[in-house]
Amino acid sequence: MPYQVFTEKAIALIASIPEGRVMTYGGIAAWCGLPREARRVARLLSNLSHKHDLPWHRVVNRLGKISLPESGGYELQKKLLESEGVVFDGSGRISLKRYLWAPDSSC
DNA sequence: CCACTGACTACTT
DNA sequence: CAAGTAGCCAGTG
Numbered sequence: 281m282p283y284q285v286f287t288e289k290a291i292a293l294i295a296s297i298p299e300g301r302v303m304t305y306g307g308i309a310a311w312c313g314l315p316r317e318a319r320r321v322a323r324l325l326s327n328l329s330h331k332h333d334l335p336w337h338r339v340v341n342r343l344g345k346i347s348l349p350e351s352g353g354y355e356l357q358k359k360l361l362e363s364e365g366v367v368f369d370g371s372g373r374i375s376l377k378r379y380l381w382a383p384d385s386s387c
Numbered sequence: 388c389c390a391c392t393g394a395c396t397a398c399t400t
Numbered sequence: 401c402a403a404g405t406a407g408c409c410a411g412t413g
Binding site: 304323326347 | 393394395396397
């Protein structure tokens with residue numbers, strides 16, 4: 281799968297995440313056929329979130345934690361998720377068991 | 388072209 | 401899933 285195709289798919293997938301749900305970097309990459317490309321998903325968000333109006337805040341790491349540093353938008357993401365009904369525990373973590381989401385249609 | 392870096396993950400303590 | 405280590409891949413200088 282060409283790089284650009286993956287990029288388009290990943291963007292579409294992220295854009296399709298419903299409110300109150302989250303996905304992991306690796307999960308997005310894997311769903312698009314490239315399980316090792318978690319970092320590429322991260323890079324996409326970093327590069328395109330300001331252009332594509334994507335719900336980047338619905339993407340967290342595999343532990344259900346926000347990967348951004350406090351100086352990089354951590355608080356913003358947390359607020360956005362909380363405003364959608366996502367609850368954080370004492371460690372700034374969310375329950376992937378409850379909030380992790382996967383699309384039902386194929387790619 | 389080589390080395391470093393990063394919104395990551397998997398495997399071991 | 402806490403902390404350390406290694407693998408991955410593309411962007412950057």
